[in-house]
Amino acid sequence: MKKLFIKTYGCQMNVYDSARIADLLTPLGYAAADAPDGADIVVLNTCHIREKAAEKVYSELGRLRRLKEEKAEQGGRMLIAVAGCVAQAEGEEITRRQNIVDIVVGPQALHRIPEMIARVERREGRALETEFVPDEKFDSLPAVRAEGPAAFLTVQEGCDKFCTFCVVPYTRGAEFSRPVAQIEAEARHLAALGVREITLLGQNVNAYCGAARDGNSWSLARLLNRLAEIDGLDRLRYTTSHPRDMSRDLIEAHRDLEKLMPYLHLPVQSGSDRVLEAMNRRHTRDGYLHLVEKIRTARSVIALSSDFIVGFPGESDADFEQTMALVREVKYAQAFSFKYSPRPGTPAAAARKQVPEQVKSDRLQALQSLLAEQQAGFAKSCEGLSMPVLFEKQGRKAGQAVGRSPYLQPVHVDDAEHLIGEIHDVTIARALTNSLGGMLVAARPKAVAAA
Numbered sequence: 001m002k003k004l005f006i007k008t009y010g011c012q013m014n015v016y017d018s019a020r021i022a023d024l025l026t027p028l029g030y031a032a033a034d035a036p037d038g039a040d041i042v043v044l045n046t047c048h049i050r051e052k053a054a055e056k057v058y059s060e061l062g063r064l065r066r067l068k069e070e071k072a073e074q075g076g077r078m079l080i081a082v083a084g085c086v087a088q089a090e091g092e093e094i095t096r097r098q099n100i101v102d103i104v105v106g107p108q109a110l111h112r113i114p115e116m117i118a119r120v121e122r123r124e125g126r127a128l129e130t131e132f133v134p135d136e137k138f139d140s141l142p143a144v145r146a147e148g149p150a151a152f153l154t155v156q157e158g159c160d161k162f163c164t165f166c167v168v169p170y171t172r173g174a175e176f177s178r179p180v181a182q183i184e185a186e187a188r189h190l191a192a193l194g195v196r197e198i199t200l201l202g203q204n205v206n207a208y209c210g211a212a213r214d215g216n217s218w219s220l221a222r223l224l225n226r227l228a229e230i231d232g233l234d235r236l237r238y239t240t241s242h243p244r245d246m247s248r249d250l251i252e253a254h255r256d257l258e259k260l261m262p263y264l265h266l267p268v269q270s271g272s273d274r275v276l277e278a279m280n281r282r283h284t285r286d287g288y289l290h291l292v293e294k295i296r297t298a299r300s301v302i303a304l305s306s307d308f309i310v311g312f313p314g315e316s317d318a319d320f321e322q323t324m325a326l327v328r329e330v331k332y333a334q335a336f337s338f339k340y341s342p343r344p345g346t347p348a349a350a351a352r353k354q355v356p357e358q359v360k361s362d363r364l365q366a367l368q369s370l371l372a373e374q375q376a377g378f379a380k381s382c383e384g385l386s387m388p389v390l391f392e393k394q395g396r397k398a399g400q401a402v403g404r405s406p407y408l409q410p411v412h413v414d415d416a417e418h419l420i421g422e423i424h425d426v427t428i429a430r431a432l433t434n435s436l437g438g439m440l441v442a443a444r445p446k447a448v449a450a451a
């Protein structure tokens, strides 16, 4: 077997894409390796969201150079591929700066990797594909493999929103939704492989608008309703949503669909209308709060999560205070928060009123301590409750298993290893910093059948 090493950066969509790259290469005789040393092909599946993303990829390539040379000294050949959003954004610049790179492939063209490897192996030079062809991509990928009872399923890619801080519309292209039948077939296949929970993925997943066989375009809510009919599939989630696309039928799905888990990641980014406008978020503070109210009316106990950017260009103390006030009002179960950092090519990067670094750090610290307090409060409120947990893998201790609560918190349970792959009721005994500890609820004795 040839050795394949994939390093994945960034979001769950990249995790899904990396699994699909492995699916594509397995039939060609490649087996996954834990380290790049001696690999026949190394794929860096990159993300452009974080600060200095491209620079981090270039330093990783610097480290790989030595491994590639070592392999060549032993008479072998290590192919190096850069995939994902940095590949899309940088294109040929990558091979210009790092001549050890053989393949540059954007996220919409990853299905072409086998053909690109063949081209490089035939010594036809380097291969570069950065076209936006999402329909071709999904049509060309092989059947997914399941690695455990929970899986991701990409249903939508790209974004038309153009928030002024974000590179996604430039690296992933316009919004594209996979057809309903294709998604349903993939979900049924996963369920047949033992998958009990599927998270539908998309950069703007609730903008989903996929062609169905009835000739209509289906919304995400309609798609969820269809997937909920699949036997053996017990849990559905979706991420990431935009407040603008939180439609009435989707809110109703949170009320009516038992399989749809009570967790929603709904990024707000800022609590100030002034900043939201400068970010081109196309929603207001009040609009967001109203949405939260509607969601909580539909499903009273739901774990809400969000993304926040502090120190966006022009953000004043008063703007930041509006964000803190919004957080106090919503009370999040979990959240991700970052200091604003300019992404080359985005409109906000050129803004003149950048916030000083120290101010950003102070604001981030204040926000994160409030969010941590809320996360701990939500976890504490779970103590003493019994809830169904899907056990996904072994824990650190012998016999221990780790699963997910309906609210997406990791739950550690002793003597539960035999339940991996199953859903079992657990009584939450204690809230830890980032997880819960619990005990299995004993199965009720079966009633003795009457003679």
Ligand code: SF4
Residues within 6 Å of the ligand: 159, 160, 161, 162, 163, 166, 167, 168, 169, 203, 204, 242
């Ligand atoms: S909605 Fe905004 S932040 Fe989200 S992917 Fe689109 S442009 Fe980026």
